[in-house]
Amino acid sequence: HVGGDWYDAVAAPADRLALVVGDVMGRGVLAATTMIRVRAGIRGLLTVDPSPRAVLSAADEMLTRDAPDQFVTAAAVLVDPATGALSLCNAGHIPLIVVRPDGTSDALGAESGLPLGLGRLQDRAVITGHLEPGGLLILVTDGVVESRSHDLDCGIERLRNLAVELRDG
Numbered sequence: 001h002v003g004g005d006w007y008d009a010v011a012a013p014a015d016r017l018a019l020v021v022g023d024v025m026g027r028g029v030l031a032a033t034t035m036i037r038v039r040a041g042i043r044g045l046l047t048v049d050p051s052p053r054a055v056l057s058a059a060d061e062m063l064t065r066d067a068p069d070q071f072v073t074a075a076a077v078l079v080d081p082a083t084g085a086l087s088l089c090n091a092g093h094i095p096l097i098v099v100r101p102d103g104t105s106d107a108l109g110a111e112s113g114l115p116l117g118l119g120r121l122q123d124r125a126v127i128t129g130h131l132e133p134g135g136l137l138i139l140v141t142d143g144v145v146e147s148r149s150h151d152l153d154c155g156i157e158r159l160r161n162l163a164v165e166l167r168d169g
Contacts, residue, residue, distance in 0.1 A: 004031035004072070005141040006039045012050035012078060020046070020055070021139040022074035022093065025115075034070045038063065042074075052076035052089030053126050056116065060091070063117030071117040075109060075139060084131045089124045091116045094142055094152075097160055099167050101134035105160045138163055 004024025012018045020042055024031045038059065045058045055076045063072060073093040079086045088096060090109035099105045108127055114120070131137055138159070145155030 001027055002029065002032040003027045003143075004035035005143065006035050007139060007141075008039060008043060008046075010043060010046045010050070012046065014080070015082060016050065017079045017081060018046045018050040018055075019077040019079065019137075019139060020074060021141060022072055023141045023143075025071050030070075034067050034072075037066065038072055038074075042076075050078055051126075052078055052087055053124050056089045056091050056124055057121065060116045060121050064119055064121070067117060068119070071115045073115045073142075075112070077137070077139070079131060079137065084133070084135075086129045086131050086137070088127045088129065090127070091122070091124065094140055094145060095156060097136075097138040097140075097156075097163055098129060098131060099136040099138070099160075099163045100132055103164050103167070105164055107156055107160060110156075136163060136167055 007021040010018045024035045041062050042059050045055050075090045075093040077088045088109050090112035092112050092115035095107035095110040108129055113124055114122055145159050
């Protein structure tokens with residue numbers, strides 16, 4: 001089976017790193033071809049302005065125009081490795097997990113707003129955070145945390161616990 005999940009990491013100006021993870025609605029050839037177009041479009045947008053709000057706003061317009069029958073969840077992050085500063089914009093996607101060196105963790109972007117491509121352009125919130133030296137930033141798609149045996153929140157909590165355990169292990 002093919003699907004619409006993807007991730008990307010792109011070097012950004014000022015020695016920053018732009019990260020994007022996303023998931024196109026559905027499975028099969030339509031989801032996969034939409035994913036290819038969305039991923040390529042977002043990769044191009046990152047070269048113009050890598051700020052997460054700008055990237056997801058432009059991607060929202062692109063999807064509304066070019067794939068009106070599809071919607072996409074996505075999270076865009078801009079990280080400055082020198083300072084640990086990060087900014088995140090989330091469009092209906094799974095929260096990002098930050099694991100600190102002391103073993104505590106946070107889920108960033110849980111209140112994420114609507115997916116891309118719903119026909120109403122969103123004024124997306126930007127969340128800021130800090131990635132300490134030795135910390136981990138985890139971006140996943142819903143397939144990692146979804147299960148028929150538990151709800152999504154439980155899956156996210158299990159991911160947080162596993163990330164802390166593996167980091168310390």
